[in-house]
Structures are given as structure tokens and as C-alpha cells.
Amino acid sequence: MKSYILPDFTIERDNTRCNNCRVCIKQCSYEVHFFDKEAAQVCAEEANCVNCQRCVVMCPTRAISIRKNPNQMRTNANWSEEAMKAIYVQAETGGILLAGMGNGCSHPIYWDHILLNASQVTNPSIDPLREPMELKTFLGRKPEKLAIKNGKLKESIPPNLELEVPIMFAAMSFGAISLNAIKSLAWAARQEGTFFNSGEGGLHSDLYEYGKHAVVQVASGRFGVHARYLEEGAAIEIKIGQGAKPGIGGHLPGEKVGKEVSETRMIPEGSDAISPAPHHDIYSIEDLRQLIYSLKEATNYEKPIIVKVAAVHNIAAIASGIARAGADIIAIDGYRGGTGAAPLRIRDNVGIPIEFALAAVDSRLREEGIRNQVSLVISGSIRNSADVVKAIALGADAVTIGTSALIALGCHMCQKCYAGKCSWGIATQDPNLVKRLNPQEGQRKAANLLQAWKHEIKEMLGGMGINAIESLRGNRLMLRGLDLTEKELQVLGIKSVGE
Amino acid sequence: MLREGQVRIPSGCAISGIMNKKGKCFNGGDIINSIAVMHERSNGLGGGFAAYGIYPDFKEYYAFHFFFDNSSNKEKTEEILQQQFIVVKSEPIPTRKVSSIKDVPLIWRYFVQPKSKLIRKINLTEDEYIIRFVMTVNSELEGAYLFSSGKNMGVFKGVGYPEDLGDFYRLEEYQGYIWTAHGRFPTNTPGWWGGAHPFALLDCSVVHNGEISSYEANRRFLEMYGYKCALQTDTEVIAYIFDFLKRRQGFSPEMISATVASPLWQEIQKMKPSERKLVQAIRAVYGSLLVNGPFSILVGSKEGMIALNDRIKLRPSVAATKDDFLYVASEEAAIRAVCVQPDVVWAPRGGEPVVGIVEDMTKPKYSQREEKLAINS
Numbered sequence: 001m002k003s004y005i006l007p008d009f010t011i012e013r014d015n016t017r018c019n020n021c022r023v024c025i026k027q028c029s030y031e032v033h034f035f036d037k038e039a040a041q042v043c044a045e046e047a048n049c050v051n052c053q054r055c056v057v058m059c060p061t062r063a064i065s066i067r068k069n070p071n072q073m074r075t076n077a078n079w080s081e082e083a084m085k086a087i088y089v090q091a092e093t094g095g096i097l098l099a100g101m102g103n104g105c106s107h108p109i110y111w112d113h114i115l116l117n118a119s120q121v122t123n124p125s126i127d128p129l130r131e132p133m134e135l136k137t138f139l140g141r142k143p144e145k146l147a148i149k150n151g152k153l154k155e156s157i158p159p160n161l162e163l164e165v166p167i168m169f170a171a172m173s174f175g176a177i178s179l180n181a182i183k184s185l186a187w188a189a190r191q192e193g194t195f196f197n198s199g200e201g202g203l204h205s206d207l208y209e210y211g212k213h214a215v216v217q218v219a220s221g222r223f224g225v226h227a228r229y230l231e232e233g234a235a236i237e238i239k240i241g242q243g244a245k246p247g248i249g250g251h252l253p254g255e256k257v258g259k260e261v262s263e264t265r266m267i268p269e270g271s272d273a274i275s276p277a278p279h280h281d282i283y284s285i286e287d288l289r290q291l292i293y294s295l296k297e298a299t300n301y302e303k304p305i306i307v308k309v310a311a312v313h314n315i316a317a318i319a320s321g322i323a324r325a326g327a328d329i330i331a332i333d334g335y336r337g338g339t340g341a342a343p344l345r346i347r348d349n350v351g352i353p354i355e356f357a358l359a360a361v362d363s364r365l366r367e368e369g370i371r372n373q374v375s376l377v378i379s380g381s382i383r384n385s386a387d388v389v390k391a392i393a394l395g396a397d398a399v400t401i402g403t404s405a406l407i408a409l410g411c412h413m414c415q416k417c418y419a420g421k422c423s424w425g426i427a428t429q430d431p432n433l434v435k436r437l438n439p440q441e442g443q444r445k446a447a448n449l450l451q452a453w454k455h456e457i458k459e460m461l462g463g464m465g466i467n468a469i470e471s472l473r474g475n476r477l478m479l480r481g482l483d484l485t486e487k488e489l490q491v492l493g494i495k496s497v498g499e
Numbered sequence: 500m501l502r503e504g505q506v507r508i509p510s511g512c513a514i515s516g517i518m519n520k521k522g523k524c525f526n527g528g529d530i531i532n533s534i535a536v537m538h539e540r541s542n543g544l545g546g547g548f549a550a551y552g553i554y555p556d557f558k559e560y561y562a563f564h565f566f567f568d569n570s571s572n573k574e575k576t577e578e579i580l581q582q583q584f585i586v587v588k589s590e591p592i593p594t595r596k597v598s599s600i601k602d603v604p605l606i607w608r609y610f611v612q613p614k615s616k617l618i619r620k621i622n623l624t625e626d627e628y629i630i631r632f633v634m635t636v637n638s639e640l641e642g643a644y645l646f647s648s649g650k651n652m653g654v655f656k657g658v659g660y661p662e663d664l665g666d667f668y669r670l671e672e673y674q675g676y677i678w679t680a681h682g683r684f685p686t687n688t689p690g691w692w693g694g695a696h697p698f699a700l701l702d703c704s705v706v707h708n709g710e711i712s713s714y715e716a717n718r719r720f721l722e723m724y725g726y727k728c729a730l731q732t733d734t735e736v737i738a739y740i741f742d743f744l745k746r747r748q749g750f751s752p753e754m755i756s757a758t759v760a761s762p763l764w765q766e767i768q769k770m771k772p773s774e775r776k777l778v779q780a781i782r783a784v785y786g787s788l789l790v791n792g793p794f795s796i797l798v799g800s801k802e803g804m805i806a807l808n809d810r811i812k813l814r815p816s817v818a819a820t821k822d823d824f825l826y827v828a829s830e831e832a833a834i835r836a837v838c839v840q841p842d843v844v845w846a847p848r849g850g851e852p853v854v855g856i857v858e859d860m861t862k863p864k865y866s867q868r869e870e871k872l873a874i875n876s
Contacts, residue, residue, distance in 0.1 A: 123710040123792050124813055131811055132763045138783040145748060146780055153777045160783055369723040372787065464712055465793070467811060468761075470786030471713035478715070 004088045007046040009066050017063035018042060024055035024064060029421040029433055052414035054423035086344070097344035100417035100427070102244055102336045102381055102403060105348050109336075110355035110488075111387045114394075115497060117478045119465040126467050128458035134468040135454060137163040137398050139235075139375040140304035141328040158328065159304050161235055163398060164193025165454045166469055167388060169446075170333075170379050170402030171217050171239065171308070173201025175252045175261045175273065176340035176417070178434040181409055181426045184442025186210035191443070192450040195234060197400070200250065200275060202264040203229050215306065218295065220249055221275035223265040227298070235329070236295050237306040238288070240279070243337025243380040246310030246351045250275040251341065256420050256429050289325040296326075304328035304375075311335060311357030311380060312350075316364035323365060323374045331400070332357050334380020338403040340427055341418030354380035355394065359492045362395025362474060371395075371474075385456035394492065395474040408449040409442045512696070512708035513540035513661075513682040514816075515828040516797040517837070518804045522857045523823065524552050527670025529837040530678035535662035536836040537829060540708075541682030543599070545695035546664045547656025549704035549799050550675035554651045560587055560610035561629060564647035564654055566692050567605040572642030579640070583632065584611035592655070597667040600659045604692055608653070626701055626746065631725075633700060637693075638729040644693040649702030652801060656681075656695040676857060677804050679797045681706035698734040702801045703745070705738040708829055709794030709814045720787035733794070740788050741798050752805050752854045758785045760810050760850035797827055803856040812849030819844040825855040 011032065020042055024033040030050055036043040049066065056064050073081050086097055119125040126133070140160030147154040169185045176199060183206065189196040190213045197215040198207075202224015207214065216233030218225050230236060241247065252261075252273040262269040282288050292305050307322045308331035309315070315332065322330050334354020339347065358378045365371035378391055379400040391399050407413070410424040417427035425437030461467065464478055472478065480497040481489045489496055515533040519525065530548060554562050563580075567573040580586060588610040594603070618628050629648055636645045647654035652675075655668040661682040665671075681696035697704040711717070711733045718728045718736055724747070726739040737759075744750040744758055754777075761782050767775055782789070793813030798805045806827040808816050819826040819834045819841035826834040831844060847853050 119712065119792075123712055126811070126813075132765065134764055136764055138786075142784045146784060148749070148754070148777065151751070151754075151777070152773050153780050156776070157780045157784060366719055366723050371723060372720065372784070465710075466712045466791045468786070468789055468791060470782070470789050471716050471791035473716055473787060474719050475713060475716040476719075478712075 001092060003092060005047075005085060005092070006071060007049065007069055009046060009049045009051050010069050011044040011046055011049060012065045012067060013042065013044070014063045014065075015041070017061040019061060021060060023058050023060060027054045027058045027423065029054070029423040029428075029430070030419075050414040050416045050419075051412075052416070052423045053412040098341055098418050099344040099347050100339065100341055100415040100419075101413060102338040103348050104415070107353070109381075110353050110484075110492070111383070111390055113482050113484050114355070114390050114492070114494065115480050115482055116386065116389060116393075116460060116464070117480070118463040123465045125465055126462040128455075128462045131462070131467060133458040133462060135163075135165050135457060137166040137469055139163065139329050139377065139397055141374060142372050144373070159302055161195060161304060161329075162193075163195070165450055165457075166392060166396075166398035167382075167450060167453060168194050168215070168377070168398060168400045169196040169405050170338075170400040171197035171199040171215070171237065172340075172402055172406075173199030173217075173252075174204050174264055175201045175256055175429070177406070177427050178422075178425055178429060178437060179204055179206065179260065180434055180437040180439045180442060181406070182207065183439045184409055184437070184446050185405060186213065187439070187443035188446035188450060189213040191447045192454075194450065197237065198224070198233070200224070200239065201261070202266065203232060204260065204264045208232055217308075218291075219275055220277070220279045221273060223267060223273055223275070226266070230295065230299050230303075233303065235304045235306055236299065237308055237331065238279075238291060238295070238327075239308045240282070240288075241308070241310035241312075241333070242339060243310045243333030243335050243351055243354070244339035244347050245342040246312050246335075246346070247277060248343070248346060249277040253420070258429050261429060285321045285325055288322065288327075292326045306331050306377070308333065310337075310350075311352050311354055313352060315352070315357045316360040319361040319376075320364055320368055320370070323370050327374060329375040329377055330361070331377040331379070332361060334358075334378070336381035337379055338381075338406075339417075354378050354391075356488075356491055358391060358394050358396055363493055366474075385453035386460065388453060389457055389460050389472065390479060392469065392472050393475050393478045394494075395476075397473060405446055405449065408445045409437060410445075512684055512706075513537035513829045513833070514680065514706045514708050514795060514797050515833045516677070516679040516706070516799070516804050516806065516826070518677040518825050518855050518857070519823050520825060520855060520858055521823045522552070522676045524674035524676045525678075527665060527673050527675070527678060530680045531662050531665035531670060533826075533828060533833045533837045534665070534680040534682055536833045537682055538660060538662070540684060540829060541660060542684045543658075543660050544685050545656070545658055545681075545683030546661030547654060547681050547695045547697050547706075548661070548665060548668070548670060549647075549652065549654050549677075549679045549697040549699060549706070550670070550673055551652040551677040551702070551799060551801055552675045553653055553673045554610070557588065557610040558651035560612055561648055561650055562653050563609040563611055563645055564592065565605075565607045565609070566644040566646060567607065568642030570605065572640070573605055573607065576636065576640055576643040579636075580609060580611065583617060584609075584613055586611050593669055593672075594667050595669055597659075597663050599663045600657065600667045602658065608647075629701060630742075634725075634727045634729070638727045646693060647699050649699060649704070649801070652699075652702050652704070652799075654697050654699045654704060656697065657692045658695065677799050679704060679706050679799050679804070694730065694732065696734050697799070698730070698732065698738045700738050700742050701746075703738055703741055704799045705734050705741065705796055707734040707737055707794060707796045709733065709796075709809065710792060711736070711790050711794055712792030713790055716787050717790065737790065737794075737796055737798075740790065744785075744788065745800075752852060754781065756805070756807050756850065756852035757781050758788050759790045760807055760852075761789055762850060763810065795829065801857075803854065805855075806847065806853040808847060808849045808851070810850040815846075817844065817846050818853045825853070827853055
């Protein structure tokens with residue numbers, strides 16, 4: 001069959017700079033570059049290029065640049081090149097289109113339509129370099145009332161996670177990403193007083209030393225779940241859904257299931273790890289309650305239970321149900337959330353923006369008077385510290401970051417995580433690629449990112465005249481909407497700029 | 500222009516408070532002289548006083564102080580009041596003409612007792628019943644504003660400089676064991692009497708200097724527990740926080756201050772384990788009631804007075820004692836104006852409460868020579 005698919009990218013090699021050192025050939029895991037003996041120079045098979053930027057960054061003479069294929073098909077506002085290409089691919093393969101990372105459609109990014117406040121005259125701004133600025137956050141169930149007797153706490157409050165910065169690393173499994181990537185995040189989480197999340201990959205034996213900073217996940221495939229795994233984690237997360245692919249399960253192809261992944265997940269080497277779309281023991285909210293309490297029983301009520309769901313249309317009612325089912329923390333992942341692999345059409349069309357889901361859930365839990373009983377963690381494209389501040393002001397207790405954390409480790413967003421050839425050593429199990437991510441370097445970068453955002457959050461808080469993060473939580477007066485409709489402002493529960 | 504309550508208006512201020520720890524009552528002259536010294540800290544757009552122990556003859560009854568825009572608002576309100584309460588006395592609050600006090604609303608007070616069968620019917624405590632009534636009047640009844648609802652205490656406030664309002668309300672004729680006062684500097688011109696301080700609910704009154712940056716976080720938390728923040732003022736929110744923590748959670752003054760102006764984490768780490776555990780639990784559970792941004796407040800109740808600053812002391816407050824008297828004010832001058840040589844004068848640290856408890860609050864002591872109160876006869 002003759003393929004109609006044109007390469008996405010062209011590779012420009014400046015031959016006045018290229019000295020044929022062949023670094024690009026070694027670095028490219030997609031086999032783009034090769035040495036043409038006849039021409040006596042390095043050439044490229046552009047059709048293979050995913051624009052991961054590895055060769056560009058590694059080229060010692062900066063000879064390479066990658067561009068979008070300049071070829072232009074006839075312009076048609078309805079039938080874009082992208083739309084047509086998708087059909088060519090499906091006509092040639094008969095398969096579901098796969099995608100990696102989060103939804104990149106040009107829908108509005110609501111964070112960018114929300115602006116923050118600062119103090120002027122009537123209320124002094126606070127300088128975090130000179131004054132204390134507190135970000136400590138507790139995640140978990142809070143009692144209706146504190147039992148106090150003679151100035152002493154009579155009964156401890158239920159188990160809570162204690163975060164020094166209201167940012168955790170998102171669930172990313174060993175299998176989807178490399179052990180070096182997870183180790184980097186685990187170390188950074190411990191260093192900065194926060195948590196990483198095992199995803200549905202189990203906890204590799206090297207990671208048990210980070211158990212106090214691990215959220216261990218129980219997902220529909222139950223991979224890697226055993227008594228010690230549950231005991232070792234600081235909290236347990238029941239994963240119902242994920243923003244990138246609400247309503248469907250997961251699939252780790254057998255070729256990624258090497259010895260260590262197999263041992264950690266407790267499945268045979270080389271077998272596909274398929275997580276079903278639903279948990280087959282949860283067909284309703286009362287079933288969720290049973291799993292929550294089974295896990296609490298199994299861990300002696302010593303760990304908070306998180307229930308993670310994707311942001312879907314009826315999220316406010318769902319979240320309320322989750323709170324009432326006994327979850328201590330509700331994690332909501334918006335439609336821009338990342339993934340190792342998702343069907344493209346689902347990634348780009350299912351779910352709602354996290355900004356709206358968060359605002360709706362926070363408002364609903366308050367209307368029901370139960371917001372203070374549970375914690376709310378959100379994710380689904382937190383790109384910078386300002387997004388974190390806006391999320392907390394809208395009503396979140398904390399956020400999780402996945403894509404941002406991977407970018408810190410070197411990800412260049414080529415979005416081919418599902419190919420298993422990640423040239424940056426992140427979304428791959430190929431030992432030769434995995435070693436490209438030096439965990440010592442990775443951990444420093446991940447920790448630096450948290451540090452940097454922490455400083456920025458403190459600056460923004462100080463500007464608002466706030467010196468503790470709890471005074472920002474749900475403080476929507478600190479937000480104003482720019483270029484939003486009445487309805488959008490109403491759902492977000494914020495005023496317009498100038499109001 | 501929107502009235503206060505429809506819009507949030509930041510303001511700066513002066514505050515002053517005087518209490519007698521033995522419960523001995525004294526007239527309103529001192530508090531007027533004290534707040535008058537700080538004339539420059541207010542701009543004539545609001546002032547007021549709270550006084551405790553002023554209605555001994557009606558101490559069993561809730562003293563409702565109302566502003567009415569006009570007589571038809573008053574009649575409608577009285578109709579509802581009669582349905583729900585036994586009104587033992589109603590009268591205009593006595594005032595005298597003061598040239599600087601203008602646009603005076605109808606100012607009335609009612610000494611009332613809720614009809615007990617109504618309370619039993621809806622299964623509420625008496626306090627809850629009163630709070631609901633206050634919330635309903637202030638959020639639903641047009642042109643009526645119930646600004647004082649405690650027993651044996653009263654709030655007197657309005658638009659004007661506080662010393663002029665003290666004169667207007669004839670406060671020198673009242674005898675109280677705690678007096679607090681407020682002079683306001685709003686950044687806007689609401690011209691509405693209800694917007695002035697103190698803000699009170701039951702016997703808890705708050706005067707406040709500051710603009711809190713945690714307002715919305717505090718308000719949204721309180722609204723989960725049935726409080727309606729009709730006024731959109733910081734002071735209202737602070738009064739509700741104190742009511743919630745004291746009455747509903749049973750917190751002591753020290754625990755309230757550990758919530759509202761909680762110690763920094765670096766201080767908490769140094770505490771004894773049992774204390775650390777408590778304060779950490781308070782911060783974890785009631786973090787949304789931390790009051791952030793600059794504030795200096797004086798909270799009065801029948802048991803005493805608490806003065807509190809924000810954690811990093813972004814607003815001034817000075818305290819002093821002399822014999823049985825406790826003084827707190829925004830400036831030392833306001834204390835010296837009425838007490839030339841205090842025994843001790845100090846500037847409380849940020850987040851460190853000054854707590855004055857009346858030793859025997861069941862028996863306020865009224866001096867022999869003076870009239871007990873200024874009830875119209």
C-alpha cells in the first residue's frame with residue numbers, strides 16, 4: 001500500500017556547521033539520522049522524526065534545526081491538514097489513533113483568563129524575603145469539631161498528609177516512565193517535603209526508601225498491589241479516572257513489560273498490562289465506599305484515602321458522593337491532563353477544563369457544608385506557579401504536576417510517550433535510553449522546579465498581603481476574570497476585571 | 500452608588516477599649532476622651548461604641564438596637580418582632596442634637612425575650628434563635644438594620660467622628676464595665692450608619708482596624724455554617740469567627756487567638772509536644788479561619804475583652820493597666836489621655852492576645868452616686 005502520509009517535519013542541517021561527528025545518529029532513538037557513505041555526510045529519514053529535539057540539543061555545532069514540514073496542502077478551514085492526515089493514517093492502519101501527553105487543542109486556557117490581585121495602600125504587601133511566608137498544607141479528613149479537654153487535644157485528628165509546598169507529583173507509573181524518572185521525582189518529593197505517586201505501576205523495590213513520600217495507587221488492574229505496598233505508602237489513591245482519558249482503562253504494551261516492570265506489577269514478563277475501564281468491584285458509589293473502607297481496614301485507618309476522578313460534566317455531584325463515601329482527599333484531573341498513551345479522540349474530546357470542575361466542586365461542597373471535611377487536589381495542566389496560586393484561590397488545597405515535572409526532567413513534548421522510544425530517557429524502558437536520565441541530575445532539576453515555584457508563590461502571596469497559604473484557599477476575591485462571559489464568571493465564582 | 504453591604508469597602512481606623520476587671524461600672528466619658536485623641540485616624544465617615552453592663556434593669560432581656568430608614572420600615576419590623584418576641588420595652592434611643600451628625604435614621608431599642616414555644620418548635624437554642632433572627636432582619640428586611648442584640652450591653656454607632664457620636668448618644672449618661680470605641684477611615688463614602696463599627700452579634704462586639712486579605716476565605720468558610728455575611732465587612736466576618744469558635748466550638752480565648760492569629764510554624768515546632776499537637780490540629784482543621792493581612796481588633800463580650808493583632812503586627816496596638824483597669828488602644832496617647840500614669844504600658848506582639856476577664860461578671864458593680872442608666876422615663 002502506498003502511504004499518503006507526508007513527514008510532519010523537515011530537518012535542516014547547516015552543512016557549513018556539520019562536521020559529520022555522528023552524535024545525532026547515536027542520539028536519535030527514532031532512527032532519523034544516518035551516515036550516507038556515498039554522499040559522505042549525515043543525512044536524515046524525515047518520516048521518522050517526531051521532533052523530540054534531542055539531536056538539536058545534543059549537536060555540538062548547533063547545525064540542526066527542525067521545522068514543521070513547509071509543504072502546504074490546499075487551505076480549507078474545515079478540512080485541516082491535521083484532520084486529513086488522521087484519516088490517511090486510519091485508512092492505512094484501521095486502528096485507533098494514539099496520542100501521548102495532554103490535550104493540545106486550541107481551546108481557551110482559562111488560567112490565562114484569570115488575573116491575580118495585589119495590595120496597594122489600604123493593606124500592605126508582605127515581603128517574603130523579610131517576613132515569614134507559610135505554605136504548609138494538610139491533606140486529609142478534618143473532624144467537624146476538635147475534641148479538646150483541659151487545653152489538650154483529646155482525640156488526634158484523622159491522618160493527614162503534611163506538605164511543605166502545595167504541589168505534589170502526579171501519578172506516573174513505572175512502566176509508563178522509567179525508574180530513573182521516578183527516582184528523580186521521589187527524591188525531589190522527599191527533599192522538598194511533598195509526595196510523588198506510584199501510578200498503577202506498583203512500587204519498585206528501590207523506591208521503598210521513599211515510602212513516606214509516596215502515594216500508592218490502587219487502580220482497576222490492581223497491578224503491584226500487596227500488603228506491604230499499601231503499608232509502605234503515606235496515602236492510598238483509588239484511581240477511578242484520568243483527565244486525558246476519562247471513562248477508559250489503560251494499556252501497557254507487553255514490550256515495555258521487562259523483568260523489573262514484571263516483578264513490580266506482579267504480571268508475567270512480556271504480557272500486556274491491561275487496566276479495565278471500570279473497577280469491576282465498583283459499579284456504583286456504595287461500592288466505592290466499600291473499597292475505601294477495605295483499604296482503611298487493611299491499613300489500620302492510618303492513611304488518608306484519595307479518590308481520583310477525571311473532570312467530567314457532572315463532577316460536582318460526583319465529588320460530593322466521593323466525599324460522602326468516605327474519601328479523605330478528592331483528586332480531580334482536568335481534560336488537559338497528561339498521559340503516556342490515550343486514544344486521540346478521547347483525549348481531545350472528553351471531559352472539561354479543570355478550572356470549571358474545581359470551581360464547581362468547591363462551590364458544591366461548600367453549599368453542602370462539607371468542604372472542610374475533605375481535601376481537594378487538582379491537576380490537568382498546571383504549567384507554572386501562577387496556575388498553582390489561581391487553583392488554590394479557586395478552592396483547591398493542592399495541585400499535582402505531571403507534565404511540568406517531566407519537562408523539568410528534560411521532556412520536550414514530542415508526545416510520543418506511547419512509542420517507548422523516549423530519547424530523553426523518561427517514557428521508555430530501553431536500558432540504553434533510560435540511562436540518559438541521570439537520576440542525580442533529574443532529582444536536582446525536579447527539586448529546583450519546586451523550589452522556584454515555591455519562591456514565586458510566596459512572592460504572589462506576599463503581594464496580596466497574605467502570609468499563609470490557607471488564607472488563599474477559596475479566596476476568590478483575589479481573582480478577576482478577563483475576557484470571559486457572564487456565565488463563565490458565574491461558574492468560576494469570580495468577578496470581572498474592573499469590578 | 501452601591502451601599503456598603505452591596506460592595507466591600509476597605510478602611511483604616513482607630514480603636515480604643517477600657518475595662519474594669521472587677522466589673523465596676525464607669526460612664527462613657529473616658530472612652531469618648533480616649534478615642535477623641537485619635538481624631539486624625541478617622542475621617543468622619545463612621546464611629547461607634549460598645550458598652551457592657553449598661554442595662555442592669557433589663558439584664559434578662561435581649562436589647563435590640565435598630566436603625567430604620569423610615570417609619571413604614573419600622574412598623575413592618577415591629578410587626579415581625581411582636582410575632583416572635585415578648586417586647587417588654589420599646590423606645591427611641593435617647594440622643595441630643597449635634598451639628599456634625601446628619602442624616603440620622605430612626606434609632607430604636609427594644610428589650611425582648613423570644614417566645615419560648617416558638618423556640619421549642621424549631622428545636623434551637625435561644626442564642627441560635629436570636630442569631631437567625633438577626634441574620635434574617637439584616638439580609639431580608641428592607642430599611643431595617645439590627646445592630647445590637649446582646650443582653651445588658653449595647654452598641655451605639657453612626658456616621659460622624661466618634662467623639663461627636665458619643666456626644667450625640669449621650670454616652671456619659673451610661674454606666675458600663677467595658678467600653679470599646681472605633682473611629683473609621685473608609686476609602687469610600689458609604690454614608691450608611693449600619694456600616695460603622697462596632698459590629699455585634701449577641702453579646703460579642705468587634706471593633707477593628709485593618710483590611711483583612713483573607714476575607715473571602717473566611718467568609719466562604721463561615722457561610723457553610725449558616726452565617727450570612729450581609730455587610731461585606733471584615734468586622735462582621737471577625738465577629739462571626741469569634742462566635743463560631745467560642746460558642747459552637749467551645750474555644751478558650753487563647754485557642755481562639757491561636758486560630759485567628761495562629762503562631763508561625765517555626766514557633767509551633769518549638770512548643771511542647773502536647774501544645775504542638777493541639778495548635779497543629781487547630782491550624783489544620785480551622786486554617787480557613789486564620790485572619791490574614793493587617794488587623795488590630797478589640798472583641799468585647801460580657802465576660803471581658805480580648806485585644807489581638809495580626810501575626811506580624813501590621814497594625815498598631817498598645818496596652819496598659821492601672822489598678823483594676825485594662826486599656827488597649829491604637830496609640831499610647833489615647834490611653835494617656837484618660838490615664839496619665841498607667842502601672843504598665845506595653846506593645847503586645849503580633850498574634851499575642853491581651854485577655855481581660857471580668858472577675859465576677861455576674862455582679863457588675865454600679866457606683867452609688869450616679870444614675871444607673873439612661874433609659875427614657
